[in-house]
Structure formats: C-alpha cells, structure tokens
Amino acid sequence: MQSLSFNQQIEAELSEREWHMFESLKQWTEQQRDAWRSAWRSWRQKQLSAIHNGQAQVQIHISSECIGCFDCEIMCPEIFYITKKRSRIKKEALELNAQQKAFINPKIMSICWSDLQLAKEACPVEAIKLQTLDASDPEPTPELFN
Numbered sequence: 321m322q323s324l325s326f327n328q329q330i331e332a333e334l335s336e337r338e339w340h341m342f343e344s345l346k347q348w349t350e351q352q353r354d355a356w357r358s359a360w361r362s363w364r365q366k367q368l369s370a371i372h373n374g375q376a377q378v379q380i381h382i383s384s385e386c387i388g389c390f391d392c393e394i395m396c397p398e399i400f401y402i403t404k405k406r407s408r409i410k411k412e413a414l415e416l417n418a419q420q421k422a423f424i425n426p427k428i429m430s431i432c433w434s435d436l437q438l439a440k441e442a443c444p445v446e447a448i449k450l451q452t453l454d455a456s457d458p459e460p461t462p463e464l465f466n
C-alpha cells in the first residue's frame with residue numbers, strides 16, 4: 321500500500337475542505353484565501369504530527385451508509401473488519417479516554433495513520449468519519465480572515 325506523506329495528505333484534505341466551502345470562498349479576496357490556506361496547513365500539520373506521534377486522540381465512526389464493500393478492511397486491517405455486510409472497528413484498535421469516549425489506540429494510529437486516511441478517501445459512500453479530540457486547537461475558520 322502506498323503511503324501519503326504529511327504534505328500530500330494535507331493538500332488532499334485542503335482541496336476537499338475548499339470544495340465543501342466553495343460558496344463562501346468565492347466571496348473572499350485572493351489574499352484572504354491565501355491567509356486561510358496557510359493557517360489551515362499549519363494547523364493540520366500540527367494535528368497530523370500529534371496523531372502520528374500518538375499525542376492526539378482521534379475518534380472514528382462508521383455511518384449507516386456503509387455498504388460493506390471491504391475496501392477499508394483491505395487498506396487498513398489493523399482497524400477495520402467486515403461482518404454482516406458492514407464495516408466495524410476492531411476492539412483492540414480502541415481505547416477509552418477520561419470522559420469514556422472511545423478513540424483510536426495511539427500505538428495502532430502511529431503504525432497505520434496513512435492507511436487509515438487512504439481508507440477514508442477510498443470509501444465509496446464517505447461512511448468513515450474521523451474527528452480529532454483537541455478542543456484547545458480548533459480548526460481555523462474562514463470568518464477569522466474576513
């Protein structure tokens with residue numbers, strides 16, 4: 321499996337983010353867009369480094385859209401398995417934090433973080449949702465650059 325570098329990962333995510341924000345981005349000047357892109361890249365770089373080093377907690381959820389196609393299990397067998405035509409998360413891939421929220425075991429995350437990203441991107445129905453639990457470092461929003 322070919323792994324994405326941090327930079328490739330960040331650029332792919334940034335493109336996806338821009339696609340979702342297409343309407344609001346149209347209303348900005350090129351300078352505002354560049355300032356936001358640059359802040360977003362640094363924010364994500366910090367987050368990915370923390371995830372890679374096992375210092376950030378990442379929650380994972382598989383939505384009901386899953387069609388059990390096996391792609392995620394093939395790409396990232398450390399985390400996913402398929403049963404009854406649905407993807408599931410392996411018990412050993414999860415840990416509970418102090419608030420009893422399940423997050424991906426940091427040791428497993430450090431081994432397969434790029435495979436997980438590839439599986440998320442490959443999912444044909446976008447059923448794999450990831451969220452980083454770090455309220456102290458929120459994602460830079462476009463409003464900050466208006």
Ligand code: SF4
Nearest residue numbers: 386387389390392443
């Ligand atoms: S890749 Fe997506 S649709 Fe396919 S099994 Fe995994 S979560 Fe389900």
